[in-house]
Amino acid sequence: MPDIQSLYSEKVMDHFRNPRNVGEIENPDGTGHVGNPICGDIMELYIKVNGNIITDAKFKTFGCGAAIATSSMVTEMVIGKTIDEALEISNKTVAEALGGLPAAKMHCSVLAEDALRSAIDDYHSKQKKQSKTKAKAKKK
Amino acid sequence: MPDIQSLYSEKVMDHFRNPRNVGEIENPDGTGHVGNPICGDIMELYIKVNGNIITDAKFKTFGCGAAIATSSMVTEMVIGKTIDEALEISNKTVAEALGGLPAAKMHCSVLAEDALRSAIDDYHSKQKKQSKTKAKAKKK
């Protein structure tokens, strides 16, 4: 009987075996690309935002079990949250929601936090561009 | 069942358990004192000589099992031999007669050879003195 659980919590294994929200979103409102090949973890996070509420999130991840599980968890956590609420999610809250991560794997949860922030940043900058475009449109 | 035999040959153990010719000879014709306390082996060998034949030999030894066994063996080997024959006994012949000695214990057989030579030297120098005394007595 595998007892890989002794490395990862049951929650991590659940998210690793059945990752939620895998995939990409067509025309996302925000996208985060983080990680680098040297560390062996690459994560893409896509969000759909409607009136300040994150209505959908999807991910694609190249990485270890913890990277996949944190990616899955972070998408689950953000859906339904406002942007401000989502910004309160830290690597610690993701790790906690997963029932903890081995010390050597905490960097994966940092990756998830970074991906989320980067997606939100992307959303904000798109928003700015749009409002500028709208402003411009109005001026014209 | 002790298998100390794996350290020492049966012959060594026999001589160690039942050493031959232990003791001193009153008025010996030759005595050898060898060894030193630093190395932990001290051996005394006494011989009785009659017309160039070693008629008796005894020893006293402070030392390890090999030292005691080689002492015992060397006394057994010399009794009945002429002085010249006795001088042919080397540390190797003693060790061989004992069925071999562990490498670390070969120095004990050297001690036995040294003791024998020293006893014979002592015998020779006593002889010289005696003949000088005799010679002097004659002159007078």
Place this chain on the structure above:
Amino acid sequence: MKRIYLDYAATTPTHPDVVEAMLPYFSDSFGNPSSIYSYGQEAKGAVEKAREQVAALIGARDDEVVFTSGGTEADNSAIQGVALADPERNHIITSATEHHAVIETCRFLERRGFKVTYLPVDKEGLINPDDVRNTITEKTCLVSIMHANNEIGTIQPIKELAVIARGAGVLIHTDAVQTAGQIPVNVDDLGVDLLSISAHKLYGPKGVGALYIRKGTKLVPFMHGGGQERNRRGSTENVPGIVGFGKATEIARNVIAGEIERQTQLRNHLISGILEQIDGVRLNGHPTNRLPNNVNVSVDYVEGESMLLNLDLENICASTGSACSSSSLEASHVLLALGLTHEQAHSSLRFTVGKWTTDEDIDRVSEVLPRVVARLRAMSPLLKSHK
């Protein structure tokens, strides 16, 4: 479901006959071999018998074998022992694909003033003998090149390197931890001065190894203590471990020829199974100069640990050169030395077969792995086309 163990290069289960051989030396013949009384002599006799067995495996003389606590200690003592023996020479030649036990010892010596050349390897993992020839200087005290690599299985031309090194008056050490018991290893054939072995890689116990030291080789001891091992390694001998090591080498000698053939077949079967069923896979290491038990592949777009975990959930044990499986974050230095990209190195999987691997085990991997890869590729950001 039966667990399928395909990580024999990491460690092997101790052979039941080995365990049985060890048992009397724990609580019965438990003496200290340095003691002169019976218990001690029993223990000493057992150690000396094991020394003969180990020596026989590698064609050495008994008194050229020093027992250590494992392959790492053998490597440490060989390299430091030579380095410290000759104050006039301070240069060591090794390779970029050595085991950490060699590399880290070299790095330690560098911090203490030694010069070390880490020779590159070609894309199949081979050292170029000319590189050894060209980097030897009069300051060189040692060439240390492993017999076969633990990750990719590439077998180095040690015989040739030994001729070069010894021709230049330089000592040669080889880490034979992955070869002793697996393929023929003979110290005279190889022509080496020093050679490391580890028991737990050949169905012996963990925590025991040996260093072969050719008679006459000047070496400063590594483990300072009582006069054990003819003053070459202090510490009370690990009698049961050494006895087990001896037994394991004896068994290895008896089965090696058959096992080489059998394992080579399993290996080839697994390689072709993987390459045929999964696209975007490359075999790492040398195609033919390769350990009979080693399969190492990079699977494009998929990270190694996530494959391992999925395999483990299917009761298959393998290993990876991806950083995420260890506490460091760097991918395997061996795979990078072959010229793989970081992605490729992080995408590696190693299967190593052994004594108890069956055809069915290999079939099962060929069936499970494609599924695992497909599943993970579906979530890989590196594979845009599969969207």
Place this chain on the structure above:
Amino acid sequence: MKRIYLDYAATTPTHPDVVEAMLPYFSDSFGNPSSIYSYGQEAKGAVEKAREQVAALIGARDDEVVFTSGGTEADNSAIQGVALADPERNHIITSATEHHAVIETCRFLERRGFKVTYLPVDKEGLINPDDVRNTITEKTCLVSIMHANNEIGTIQPIKELAVIARGAGVLIHTDAVQTAGQIPVNVDDLGVDLLSISAHKLYGPKGVGALYIRKGTKLVPFMHGGGQERNRRGSTENVPGIVGFGKATEIARNVIAGEIERQTQLRNHLISGILEQIDGVRLNGHPTNRLPNNVNVSVDYVEGESMLLNLDLENICASTGSACSSSSLEASHVLLALGLTHEQAHSSLRFTVGKWTTDEDIDRVSEVLPRVVARLRAMSPLLKSHK
């Protein structure tokens, strides 16, 4: 005839419960603790449990315990590890009665440019704390004094020495190989930075030990390799050995109080038996600051090994400080350091009692030894009066 083993200080039989605890880790849970799949995690879990058990015995935190291949390696790593850590300090203080693992490591460092002070001991084997105080300089990096001596059983005032060393900003190491599991050993009570233990002295297996490293202590690793033991000691963990060590420390914790009392009685009984029945005998070591299990006597006019052999023929196992029992020709450096003559040192006998020693065993020694001594004195050239 039952063999009477009275050499527990040399090594102990592995406790049957310890062997039982080890067995599953040879061929079943045989994984490499560095592997992330199931087998590896089982092994890792077992190692971590053992670490807790060992830490508990000495009052340490788990992460302050590093497993080694024995007491010798623990001593080597502690001393070299500190010595190499601070290039500004090159002076070590130790004592003349340390175990070879400490003395030979210090001699090695001397050959590499370090300065070592070997403090003398008084005639009962005690260090004078003032000597430590007076020899510490700003160049001193380490004080290494053993907790109790393996030959004569004298227990050093480590607590006091630690206050002096640490007060002067100098690290203190103690070799507790003879005390851990035998008398209370608590790293905080003692106040030491580093402490060595060996499993085979406390009914654990040979070839395993541990070094306690107080959190924050700067140490250069000794065994360079993979990142095992949190990068502090390379090499695949000796999982069964470590598990056995853990179990042995757990047992020791449970029985130590009772055993101290029981063994002290046996020891005193044996000492008085010998002193009463044989004239010309002196007790070596301290009369009261002494290990509960240690009896060491010098028997005038009789060489140690010849006594040992005779005792062995009567099925009694003991040990001696006489050179002839080892490959060196020098008598015990410990006995000579007490001021004994060479004859006295060569005339020594050590009996060390243990878990399975009974009153009957002691009675038998008291009966046999006088006979053996009389027999050997009759052939001693040192005893002219007995002619």
